[in-house]
Amino acid sequence: MELLPSLLSALKAVDPGTVDQEYNMVRSQSVSLKRELGLTTEAGALKENIKKNRYKDILPYDQSRVVLSLPTTDSNSDYINASFIRGATGDCHYIACQGPLSSTLTDFWRMIWQFDVQVIIMACREIEMGKRKCECYWAAAHQPATFGPFTVSSQGETQPNDDMVIRTMDVTFQQITRSVTHYQFLSWPDHDVPYETSGVLDLLERARTSQGAHTSPLLIHCSAGCGRTGVICALNYIHDLLVSKKITKDFSILEIVLELRRQRPSAVQTKDQYQFIFTAVTSLLERFLQASQHQLYCNLPEQKKPETRSTTARVSSAKRLSQQVTMNDTYAVVNKPKQPQVPPSGPAYSIVANPRSSSGARTLPLSHHYDNDSAGASAAAPIYSTVKPRAKPHSLALSATPIYDIAEPANHRPREGPQYTLVSADHLTADDDDYEDFSSSVSDMTGFCSPGGIGFNCRVQKPRGPRDPPAEWSRLER
Incomplete structure (x- = not known):
């Protein structure tokens, strides 16, 4: 834990030029690693499998590809464009996959069923910039969908914010039903990065909560299964390093991305995506430190926790009311004879x-x-x-589903x-x-002054009649 502040300071001090140089090293070393490790893509290049690849230059390595073994009447091929990626603990924690084609929908569900996938993260939309990036493999509400021998039905769909849609699905195969939770991130343009890091970090936190202690792989895909998918794998991998306390002084984002590229080609596809990892990890470390400090504070039994604001307000209000009653019983209010008013030495506030x-x-x-600082103001002036x-402005109507290049930040909220x-x-x-x-929002006015007032003239009620006071008020008591 003592290492995190220094790592955070180091990340904040990284120069953009250094990030550019590191990404160029990632690209050059990726070519060397492929040659040195003997990484091949023969299965994806077979004639019968070529049509199952969305992009001809993004093929899974034979050494880490997902091999299908669940036979169905529709398809018995063992090929799908997907790769296993090891997690921080060394096991196959992720499946990085391309978005399914219309011809690979059954294979996609074969993979989900074979490896008992319970959580899916989808980092793209079905159509982006007029091009289809992924086929719809889920079911609409009250309309079950069939993909070969698999029947998918929707159990609910929510959109907690503008960035994501959460779907709960039931999948039935050979009279056995399983539940799958689907997270779709909407605010990530292809070959680009989100406008802020909080949306991605919040999505990953929700996905980890749904995954719980389940040991099956977390399925992550975008369109090609390399750029956006690689960034998400890197961020979740670094989170697991923090949780498992395996992060070291020689922590390097460059080494983590290279490790991903040993298992999935072109993982983290652009320089902007590489820079986004630095920004997101900075936010992740800040969150982790804040959570650790809060946990430390909660674990201190001898430290007196501050009173809540509502309790303090009630005590202060009761004390002020008690003082008002006591003063009303003790003092009389005397109106002195009128004298020519002299302008005060200081201005009224x-x-x-x-x-x-x-x-x-x-x-x-x-x-x-x-x-009252205007020259020549009359002494009798208020x-x-x-x-x-001021009248509260009408809120603007929400527009239709935003296009990526004009989407507003998610935390943008109108002032209230x-x-x-x-x-x-x-x-x-x-x-x-x-x-x-x-x-004042306080409706219960039990004292001479409302709790929301500014506190002056509290001992005298506001005159209900003319401005001149009653005659008996002008007598001085001796």
Whole structure:
């Protein structure tokens, strides 16, 4: 754990030029590794298997390819364009696969059934930039689909955010039914990278939760099963290194990507995808450190945890109300004879609610606003201005499914809550009160001042009649 802060600092200090040089090394060393290790692609190049490859230059290595052994009446071939990839613990933790073709849908489900796959991550859409990238291999709601001897039925589909769709499916083969969870990531353009890392990291966290302690491989695919698929495998591999505490001082993203390429050709296909791994791992380390600090804090039994805000607010409100009642019983309010008012040495202040900041929290201004500093203001002019809420803007209608190159960030959310504007005291009408009015969400007004008020004139109720006080108020008590 002590190693993580230094790794995080090192990743943040990496120069983009260094990343470019490393990726060029990945490409050149991949060619050398293929020759030195004797990696071949003979099975994928066979005449009967050529039509099963989406791209003729992306063929699985014979040494790591998935070999099908489940016979069906539709297909008995052992070939599918998919590769085993070892995880952080050394076992075959992933299957990296191309998106199925119409002619390989049955083989795709043969592979899922043979290796008891329970979680699928799909990092592409069916159609991108007008080209079909993957065939639909799932079922629509209430409409079971048949792929050779396999019957797939939908048990539910949700879209927790703009980035992903989660489907739960039941697959039946020879009167045996299994459940499969399908995660489709929508915000990853082909040969490109997502706009932010949080969407991918959240998807992987959900997938790991669904996988649980199940030992079957995690199936990951995009269109070709190398670029986006390689990035996801690398990120999940690094997460497993952190969890298993196998990460070392010589940790190298370059070595991890090269290890992937020994098992799946062209894994992490572009320079931008390679750079994205650095950015995503930085966010992953930050999350891991925050979670570790929170766990450490929770495990300290002697440390007093702070009171919640709601409890503190109730105590403060009760104490303030008790002080108000005591002061009302002790002091009398005396209105002194009118005298010519002298302009105060300091300006009158008005504390107004600022519009919400970018983080969503309401803040007070750094300096007070002067309400009565206009030259030649009449002494009888109202001292306090009136603050009125600005009308909440109508939210924009959501557009249709976004195209990749114009998709907005996922965490982009419209600002919420009331907005306020300051109305000058010179523009107040005769009907306006002399006091600053603040809208409050507290409906139970049990004291002289609402808990949401600004706290002045708390001991005197607001006059209900004319502005001049009753005559008996002008007598001085002796």
